[in-house]
Amino acid sequence: MARAGGETDIIQRYFAPLAAGTPGAFGLSDDAGLVHPPQGHELVVTTDMSVAGVHFLEDTAPRDIAYKALGVNVSDLCAKGAAPSVYLLSLALPGTPDDKWLEGLSAGLAEAQTDMACTLLGGDTVRTPGPVALSITAIGLVPSGGMVHRAGAQPGDxxxxxxxxxxxxxxxxxxxxxxxxxxxxxxxxxxxxxxxxxxxxxxxxxxxxxxxxxxxxxxxxxxxxxxxxxxxxxxxxxxxxxxxxxxxxxxxxxxxxxxxxxxxxxxxxxxxxxxxxxxxxxxxxxxxxxxxxxxxxxxxxxxxxxxxxxxxxxxxxxxxxxxxxxxx
Amino acid sequence: MARAGGETDIIQRYFAPLAAGTPGAFGLSDDAGLVHPPQGHELVVTTDMSVAGVHFLEDTAPRDIAYKALGVNVSDLCAKGAAPSVYLLSLALPGTPDDKWLEGLSAGLAEAQTDMACTLLGGDTVRTPGPVALSITAIGLVPSGGMVHRAGAQPGDxxxxxxxxxxxxxxxxxxxxxxxxxxxxxxxxxxxxxxxxxxxxxxxxxxxxxxxxxxxxxxxxxxxxxxxxxxxxxxxxxxxxxxxxxxxxxxxxxxxxxxxxxxxxxxxxxxxxxxxxxxxxxxxxxxxxxxxxxxxxxxxxxxxxxxxxxxxxxxxxxxxxxxxxxxx
Missing domain, CATH: 3.90.650.10 (PurM-like C-terminal domain)
Structure with missing residues (x-):
């Protein structure tokens, strides 16, 4: 397996392009992202973690893993009446990151971003002795007071x-x-x-x-x-x-x-x-x-x-x- | 080991109390959290993942794991000039969640929240065949334009x-x-x-x-x-x-x-x-x-x-x- 470089290298090669269109991501070269909510809006925030062997089969193509990991988060935003805006990705990788695998993951995220109208704001890449895991936090916008809640159904609806x-x-x-x-x-x-x-x-x-x-x-x-x-x-x-x-x-x-x-x-x-x-x-x-x-x-x-x-x-x-x- | 209940049970017992003071967390009973930024403010967002065996020793007390996991995120916010506000926690647990372990984790988060002036907004709890992992996303507030960047140092500083x-x-x-x-x-x-x-x-x-x-x-x-x-x-x-x-x-x-x-x-x-x-x-x-x-x-x-x-x-x-x- 072709071995990908260090953390900074991985970020610049595979993730910075996904943040290129995000104001406030600073090319992923700062320590945090910045969100400037338009006036009269609130932010809806959700997070979902996907673990290999639990949320996807071990041999799943990285492109599919990525697409679904973002999809399950954006689905939550849509159900709350919030327009997807940006997301953060924490990625835990087993020992030896593989170029081809990371390329697939990045391509799947790129495809999902386009379909789901959001871009990368930031993230973290760490090593794990366990299976691959992705934790995504997605942020969407609603006009103030517009979030749709789980509680709210009335008899007769x-x-x-x-x-x-x-x-x-x-x-x-x-x-x-x-x-x-x-x-x-x-x-x-x-x-x-x-x-x-x-x-x-x-x-x-x-x-x-x-x-x-x-x-x-x-x-x-x-x-x-x-x-x-x-x-x-x-x-x-x-x-x-x-x-x-x-x-x-x-x-x-x-x-x-x-x-x-x-x-x-x-x-x-x-x-x-x-x-x-x-x-x-x-x-x-x-x-x-x-x-x-x-x-x-x-x-x-x-x-x-x-x-x-x-x-x-x-x-x-x-x-x-x-x-x-x-x-x- | 005493076995903790299902996911909903775990959330209500160990995490809902940490969100009790958070406007927009809805007692962790909705699908997402809501952030209402004060006028004239922007949000600084950072995420860090901690994995057992990499970021902490396997036998570490859950109270310490929790405290540090939140601390490393809030430290990023402080360095950007942002006042900590809320955080989301994604937690991957090996097969059998243990009541005592979860109690310790929750106590460590409670202690850290007090020391670090932020409260829980939301999260996700999943099973993993691998080691315990915590992914935290922390959100802080800055007056618009006030974020302190990594780029900005000048000769003579x-x-x-x-x-x-x-x-x-x-x-x-x-x-x-x-x-x-x-x-x-x-x-x-x-x-x-x-x-x-x-x-x-x-x-x-x-x-x-x-x-x-x-x-x-x-x-x-x-x-x-x-x-x-x-x-x-x-x-x-x-x-x-x-x-x-x-x-x-x-x-x-x-x-x-x-x-x-x-x-x-x-x-x-x-x-x-x-x-x-x-x-x-x-x-x-x-x-x-x-x-x-x-x-x-x-x-x-x-x-x-x-x-x-x-x-x-x-x-x-x-x-x-x-x-x-x-x-x-």
Whole structure:
């Protein structure tokens, strides 16, 4: 393996180009970055860490690792109604940094930056005796008072999701070697959805204008819906039959209906779950169409005493073995 | 070992109390934190990752790990003239989180928060098959235009440092089992200095008012001075005889003068290196006294063509085997 140079060298070669367009990054040659928030704006800040062997398979291409690591952070910003602005990357590398690996990582970040409208502000590169780990902190902008919260759903609100649910967890199953009779295209679609979360930037303004509550779906729809309801002190029902599926996920479920639970509770969706007051749904749906944002109404919010459930086709609550991904 | 609960449980028990005083943290129950910068201010943002076995010994008390992890970040903010405000913590934990360990970590963060005038805004807790790792992003405030840069030193400027140099690297040597005839108190002092960096909050305003350039000393005085000179496109000389030493470090060097190089290039000082225009030195020194900040003039800045050197007692350049800590 070609060995990359020292820390300063690595920063200048692989990371400084990612910060070239960032005012306040100073070419990554200072000790900190500077953020100048436009007047009347607040900053939304989120952080997510990805560890090899936990958040991605050990043999994953560095380009994909990078894209996803930034994507999961920017997805959080979008769900809060915040426009992505800058991010910081802390990178822990096993002993011998490899030029080709670092090139791939840098290329993946470059691609993600373009897709996600943000640039690098700063970071830290350290050595680790353990697996590769990336910790990203992403910073977005909202007009003051505009952040969309997890708590805020009210009884009577409609529940919506963006995009399609379950592709990520099915893509992971394929990557882990599970057999399936899906077509090549369907398989490719699911794996790509696992690797390339596409934060819903089109949702940012629509959420600020209409949503009573929102969060991004990372640990599974059912579990994340329960979290949103808990934070809002409400109950709610999701209708399993209305949950939007891709062609690939539909094909898989047609063959193996028992996997529905995994789809609903699987995680790695990086879609947005949101609630909208009933009287606002018409203008909300109109604005989503105008923004090119695919959304589906999948349930409603009720009083806390009604509890949180997922209703099957017969209207009876589905029993889910797990509601979502637990990290411990 | 007592096993701590799931992720939500860990957050509520050990981290939410650290965010109780943070406006915009929402009790750590939302997906992101919110920062509302006061009008006329900018945000200085820095990130540093600490990995067990690299940045701290595997058997280190969690309280010390936490204190130092926050300290090294806040030290960066202080050196930039920024008042610490909030921080985010990403924590990677090996398989089975242990209640006692997490309690210690939380207590160390609580202690550090008080000493360093900042509170928790958010974070992420993940599992790792590798060693414990903490990635902290710290956010500070400066009046717009007030950030102190690494580039900015001018020929003729005086070079100052806060506190004393070399305690950290000598403390680490003791922790790694090196023998020495130092007194118990001296040993304790050096180890404490390694474990408990005390960011120089008293320096924040003085730096903004007087310094032409500054950085915190984390990778060794000689190497960090060379970085500051390079960024500022100047040369400079440090006078070894003037470098401030603690009683413990002086006692060690009296016994083993050959260790001077290690002291100058060792790292883990978390003091501030700064340059001050000659005409400002008097009011600078006055303001430092008023702020209770110990500083020492240890050199001067010259033209770039003169190069960067450390002069020994005889005025001749010292030869240093290493200038500072290189991460790869």
């Amino acid at each position: 409609r529940v919506y999701v963006t995009g399609t649910i379950g592709d990520g967890v099915l893509g992971l199953a394929l990557l882990q070697g599970e057999q399936s009779n899906l077509s090549k295209q369907h398989k490719a679609h699911l794996q790509k959805r696992y690797w390339r979360p596409r934060p819903r930037l089109q949702a940012i303004k629509v959420l600020r204008d209409h949503a009573s509550a929102a969060m991004d779906i990372s640990d599974g729809l059912a579990g994340d819906f329960a979290k949103l309801c808990k934070a809002s002190r409400v109950g709610g029902t999701l209708r399993a039959a209305d949950i939007p599926l891709s062609g690939a996920a539909s094909a898989w479920l047609a063959e193996e209906p028992g996997r529905l639970g995994a789809v609903i509770a699987g995680g790695d969706d990086y879609e947005i779950l949101m609630t909208v007051p009933e009287e606002a749904t018409q203008s909300f749906e109109q604005d989503c169409r105008a923004a090119g944002l695919q959304i589906t109404c999948i349930g409603h919010i009720s009083a806390q005493r009604d509890g949180v459930k997922v209703a099957g086709k017969d209207g009876q609550p589905l029993h889910l073995e797990h509601q979502g991904y637990e990290h411990f | 005086r070079v100052y440092v806060t506190g004393t140099i070399g305690d950290g690297v000598l403390g680490l040597a003791l922790l790694q089992g090196e023998q020495s005839n130092l007194s118990k108190q001296h040993k304790a002092h050096l180890q404490k200095r390694y474990w408990r960096p005390r960011p120089r909050l008293q320096a924040i305003k003085v730096l903004r008012d007087h310094a032409s350039a500054a950085m915190d000393i984390s990778d060794g005085l000689a190497g960090d001075f060379a970085k500051l000179c390079k960024a500022s496109r100047v040369g400079g000389t440090l006078r070894a005889a003037d470098i401030p030493l603690s009683g413990a470090a002086s006692a060690w060097l009296a016994e083993e003068p050959g260790r001077l190089g290690a002291v100058i290039a060792g790292g883990d000082d978390y003091e501030i290196l700064m340059t001050v225009p000659e005409e400002a030195t008097q009011s600078f020194e006055q303001d430092c006294r008023a702020a209770g900040l110990q500083i020492t003039c240890i050199g001067h800045i010259s033209a770039q063509r003169d190069g960067v050197k450390v002069a020994g007692k005889d005025g001749q350049p010292l030869h240093l085997e290493h200038q500072g800590y290189e991460h790869f």
